[in-house]
Amino acid sequence: MTIQTTRLSDPAVRAFVTAVNAHDREAFLALLAPGATMADDGSDRDLDEWIDREIFSSHGHLEVDNESGGGRRLLARYSNDTWGEMRTRWSFTVDDDGRISRFETGQA
Template sequence: MTAHNPVVAAFIAAINNGDRSAFAATLAPGATMSDDGSDRDLDNWTEREIFSAGGRFTVETQEPDGLTMLARFRNDTWGEMKTRWRFILTPDGSKIRRFETGQA
């Protein structure tokens, strides 16, 4: 399933393609994130949990706006797990200013 929101869809495609540049292009300057309710350093976390670990993302269900979803996320470190994701976009809807993830 593809994300309904085009910015989130580009974020997921960048993860699945291992494309750091495309991933960075989906994020607003100063974007933030949290994992299991704790704020994390976005660059460090994405490198460790996604890009260096072969992270892959499969959307299972999502809200109609495409900004909240359940997904199967897998990487070479932790294997596959069901995760929840919430995205907050910039006011114009063109970039992700924050994402929150955690085990579902």
């Protein structure tokens, strides 16, 4: 059962999923804290290069199946033009000002 994006608990995570699904790079980047970092399958990646390749140039899309940790951990079906659809986990670190300082993803 998919959770509607508008029903996600954490405002920063909700905005992240919304920006990914709208392919809105500007809104996505505005959510990130200065110096934000990310990891994919346990390895730190270059954030700008990764989001371009895995989200924006390949039409990434998130369908959230489950949330935990106050809305900062997701289980989701992620799809893009490169890899098709896969089950993924996402976790987010959100700063006091409501911006995402780190996110981690990988196959679930």
